[in-house]
Amino acid sequence: MSWVGAGLAAARRASLPTDIAAGAVVALLLVPQGLAYALLAGLPAEVGLYASLPPLLVYAWLGPSREQSVGPMALTSLLTAATLSRFAVPGSADYVALAALLALLSGAMLAALGLARAGFLADFLSRPVLSAFTAASAVLIVASQLGSLVGVRAGGATLTDFVAALPRIVDGARLPALAAGGATLAWLWWARRRLAPTLVRLGVGQGLAELVARTAPVWAVAAATLVAARWPWFAAQPLLGPVTAGLPAPVWPAASFAAVESLLLPAFFIAMVNLVQGLSVAQWLAVRRGETVEPEPEMVALGAANVASGLFGGLPVTGGLSRSVVNAEAGAQSQFASLVTALATAAWLLFAAGSLATLPLAVLAAVIVVPVAAMIDLSPLSRAWRADRADGVAFAATFALSLAVGVDVGVVAGVLLSLGAWLAKSGRPHLAELGRLPGSEHFRNVARHPHAERLPGHLFLRVDDSLYFGNLRRVDADLWQRLAERPGTRCLVLSMSGVNRVDASAVDWLLRFDAMLAARGVVLWLAEVKGPVHDLFARAGALDGFDGRLFLSNQRAWQAAGGATADYAI
Structure with missing residues (x-):
């Protein structure tokens, strides 16, 4: 010290x-x-x-x-x-x-x-x-x-x-x-x-x-x-x-x-x-x-x-x-x-x-x-409401309960509401379908970039949150829904650039999900897995069967799938 x-x-x-x-x-x-x-x-x-x-x-x-x-x-x-x-x-x-x-x-x-x-x-x-x-x-x-x-x-x-x-x-x-x-x-x-x-x-x-x-x-x-x-x-x-x-x-x-x-x-x-x-x-x-x-x-x-x-x-x-x-x-x-x-x-x-x-x-x-x-300032309420309705509700509830019941009750309620909102959001991670921007190695959400290129038979999906026991059911359901919307998919490329942490439940889910895809004739590829996540998966033995299916970047997976290379030189 x-x-x-x-x-x-x-x-x-x-x-x-x-x-x-x-x-x-x-x-x-x-x-x-x-x-x-x-x-x-x-x-x-x-x-x-x-x-x-x-x-x-x-x-x-x-x-x-x-x-x-x-x-x-x-x-x-x-x-x-x-x-x-x-x-x-x-x-x-x-x-x-x-x-x-x-x-x-x-x-x-x-x-x-x-x-x-x-x-x-x-x-x-x-x-x-x-x-x-x-x-x-x-x-x-x-x-x-x-x-x-x-x-x-x-x-x-x-x-x-x-x-x-x-x-x-x-x-x-x-x-x-x-x-x-x-x-x-x-x-x-x-x-x-x-x-x-x-x-x-x-x-x-x-x-x-x-x-x-x-x-x-x-x-x-x-x-x-x-x-x-x-x-x-x-x-x-x-x-x-x-x-x-x-x-x-x-x-x-x-x-x-x-x-x-x-x-x-x-x-x-x-x-x-x-x-x-x-x-x-x-x-x-x-x-x-x-x-x-x-x-x-x-x-x-x-x-x-x-x-x-x-x-x-x-x-x-x-x-x-x-x-x-x-x-x-x-x-x-x-x-x-x-x-x-x-x-x-x-x-x-x-x-x-x-x-x-x-x-x-x-x-x-x-x-x-x-x-x-x-110190009486209510301007943060309008900012919180515009940025995130859950934060706005937490502000309003904390303020109202503190006045009506007591500051200790108000703080407890506000903390619980904030944590509840965070859990609700992390329990349903954003899932984006990716496409390659023409003439580049950049992959973006096709909903925001409709001109992004896609590969026939291949589905690139990115999970924008960590994977843990509290959100795996929702992630699993969303992935199967996306696959159902693309019946001709032969290969699912799961981009994990947004996954910062995983737990033991995520390890079990990955193994089970991979086996279920294989039973349906769909191959699972992993791309852009971060170092700490890769290390945990490796220690748990979840990557033993992923030889040739683990890619450093979305671009490498795109090329392995037969996609065109970028039409520019660096």
């Missing part, structure tokens, strides 16, 4: 000043975000920082990415709340313990899968399903914060719950909370679009202007806290209150076997979502450097970070895009910046935990809503 510590090993004496500055800037952003995401997950605010300290240290040691900053994120916080609200009351001691257990389980799974080099599992979350899940989660997160934006506590896990709570939210709205939430929303929306250009016009450097714009939540939190501390009218709304001071202590999450069993499936899906999100951030950062990202090292590092979070009473974590971008743009050159972030966060917990006691919860809600609202 040569990648261990690659992110920290990139530290150089010359880059330490920029690493220190970047780490301090990210800490300013991490504190309000950590508090906000903990509340979103239904946990005490300080748990968001407990879930930041140990993971930052562990990822700095193990992580291969130089700039990625790990910690709580909106999607994982929502998944945590949706999972745990079925088992315990949000904010209770049991709920906090289950959150730590969830982080521990998902981290252990992720690390184990990474060590087993099972990074391919992330591919089961297809892009349409992941896009639908992200969009639906963003809708639910925004809806869950509507009450907090106006000073009303409103629970719920589905869009139906939030819609039902709207009358109570409207009736209980508080003017100071409306002012705090509305002003913060307006500031953050404006800052995302206009602050950096405005600063540049005022003579500020482009890099510094963008950094100030990305840390706009920090300025909103500081201003609202100060105003609430000095203006009683503004403070007449739900406030954050004192945050428990002190560093997190290691504790083994006490849980029954039944609790572990109940959390295994949710932990697996949280692990996959965390992996996809963390990999996306790491890849985006790597592209800026002209580098690539291997999934397995990221899996191990993110898994270990989640285990550390669970052992210190935190919640599931992953790579955060906004913090990682700020980290990179602030000049971070290595994971030494994350060590500085962890140190600054620890100092805040030890010496300044009470400094945000007068922070309005409406401001934290706005800090969550603005970046999350940008």
